[in-house]
Amino acid sequence: MKTMPMPKTLEQYLALPYRLEITPSEHGGFVVRYPELLGCVTQVERMEDAIPMAREILTGWLEIALEDGMDIPVPRSIDSYSGKFIIRMPKSLHRDLAERAEVEGMSLNHYAVSVLAATTPRHTGA
Numbered sequence: 001m002k003t004m005p006m007p008k009t010l011e012q013y014l015a016l017p018y019r020l021e022i023t024p025s026e027h028g029g030f031v032v033r034y035p036e037l038l039g040c041v042t043q044v045e046r047m048e049d050a051i052p053m054a055r056e057i058l059t060g061w062l063e064i065a066l067e068d069g070m071d072i073p074v075p076r077s078i079d080s081y082s083g084k085f086i087i088r089m090p091k092s093l094h095r096d097l098a099e100r101a102e103v104e105g106m107s108l109n110h111y112a113v114s115v116l117a118a119t120t121p122r123h124t125g126a
Helices: 010-014 047-067 091-103 109-118
Strands: 022-025 030-033 040-046
Touching: 010 022, 010 109, 022 047, 040 047, 040 109
Parallel strands: none
Antiparallel strands: 022 030, 030 040
């Protein structure tokens, strides 16, 4: 597997696919953040302001980090996730999930994935 050289310039960092999250705020508006970049977060009142503001905070955060000589993390690749993991749970929960999946006419795996997807905040990006 070929590895990419570490970015060195602002433009190189801006070209990386950092994961962007836009979620409703408890107090109205939306929280805009890049979870891989600690403190790279802001809030906007309107959804249409989220993407332009996201670019602004990313640029500002990276500029300051470069000026200060900070270690800047690179985005995690989606290829680093296999799409499967093992989970341990109480037998009673296993039974309840299996019974609910049967009622829904789904496999246990499909039902568990649908429950997890329904309760996980949606993220923009890959």
